[in-house]
Amino acid sequence: MTAVRDLFIRLQAGTALSAQERRDAWPGELPEFMKDIAGHEHKGEGKTLFRERIAGKDDMRRKAAAQMFLAWHRQREGGALPTTDSSALDELYREMADAHAESEGWDAFTMLVEIMGRSLRKRKGKWPTHALLHILLVLDELISGGVLEITDIYEDGATAQKMDGFAQETLDEIEQANRAVDNNNATEEQRRLHNRVGRWVRQGSETSGAVRQRHQHWRERAWSRFAEGTMPPRAEPDGGWFDAADQREAWRERREEQRKDDPLGFLYG
Numbered sequence: 001m002t003a004v005r006d007l008f009i010r011l012q013a014g015t016a017l018s019a020q021e022r023r024d025a026w027p028g029e030l031p032e033f034m035k036d037i038a039g040h041e042h043k044g045e046g047k048t049l050f051r052e053r054i055a056g057k058d059d060m061r062r063k064a065a066a067q068m069f070l071a072w073h074r075q076r077e078g079g080a081l082p083t084t085d086s087s088a089l090d091e092l093y094r095e096m097a098d099a100h101a102e103s104e105g106w107d108a109f110t111m112l113v114e115i116m117g118r119s120l121r122k123r124k125g126k127w128p129t130h131a132l133l134h135i136l137l138v139l140d141e142l143i144s145g146g147v148l149e150i151t152d153i154y155e156d157g158a159t160a161q162k163m164d165g166f167a168q169e170t171l172d173e174i175e176q177a178n179r180a181v182d183n184n185n186a187t188e189e190q191r192r193l194h195n196r197v198g199r200w201v202r203q204g205s206e207t208s209g210a211v212r213q214r215h216q217h218w219r220e221r222a223w224s225r226f227a228e229g230t231m232p233p234r235a236e237p238d239g240g241w242f243d244a245a246d247q248r249e250a251w252r253e254r255r256e257e258q259r260k261d262d263p264l265g266f267l268y269g
Contacts, residue, residue, distance in 0.1 A: 019086045020059040023066070028097040030069075033106060037113060038065035047110075048117030055126040061115045064129040065113075066092065069135050071211065072140060081215055084133070085206040112136050115153050119160040120167055130201050133211070134218035139163070141219070147227045166225045170218060172178075174198050186228055 001194035010086070024031050026038070032043070033220040039046025050061045067084040070092045074267045082088055102105075116135060119128065142148045152159040177193040186194065199216045200210040 005202065019058045019089075020063040020066070023089060023093050024059070024062065026093045026097065026214075028093070029099060030093055030096040030102050033101055034062045034065050037069075037110065038062040039116050044134060047113050049113050049120070049132070052122065053120060053127045054129065063089070064132070067129060067206075068113075068133045068136050071137060072112070074135055075140065081208060081211045083208045084211060089207075111150070112139055115139065115150075115163075119163040121155055121164050123168070123171075128171075128201070130205060130214065131167070134215050137215060137220055138222040140225055142222060144153055145227075147223075158224070162171070162225070166222060171220045174201065174217075178202070197212075 001173040019206065024035065035043040036048055038050040039058050040062070041058060045051045046061065049063060054061050054064055056064075058205075066089050070089060071081055071083055073092070074080070113136070116132065116139065120135070139148070143150065148159070153163065173193060174197055177196040180190045181194045181198070197214050200213050206212050
């Protein structure tokens, strides 16, 4: 009720709400889930990934979480990667108004966010949302494909470092290519990378076409780094690695063990 009261006071005072703040007030479990994940003044600071790795105000971090959730949800459905602009997020919140976190398996998204918070080191300029979206999707796919095991990243520091190295290097190459093109000193390889990927983080970055174009590059890099083999075509998942109740229970037990070992919550996001 405190959040509803604050919204009422702001509206009466003539203070405009952001699009995400309006979505925060929608019915259903998704708004509260996003607040738990990305932080809210009445719900806590959120997971490490959003608390420490993404710049911006609370509502922008919740928007980033919603964009990542939308892409993850569509990938799980086996559909094309979606447009992630404000209207697409509005449609997601309408679609999920009657959905329930437990029955929909949203724990899988939470776990991926926690793994990323545990694995990815801080960057000087923070992590851009577009990169985190693709990292989350390829991580989900690598686990679904049996390339990575859940325990690999929770228990094996070398695997977590490898994930961070892959993510940092891939993003660095894209950003360096963009800067080189801006400065008119790009190599041929950097120009190709800019045309294929880099320009799609700038123009129309939230359109479905841009998301798919960037994700193809991130997938190729991920499968090359972790599987050392031919990347399979995007599959239509049937619920994937997190579908079975015993896997969900095993993950919850592991989190509880880590919570006891690390009361401050540093290790589990």
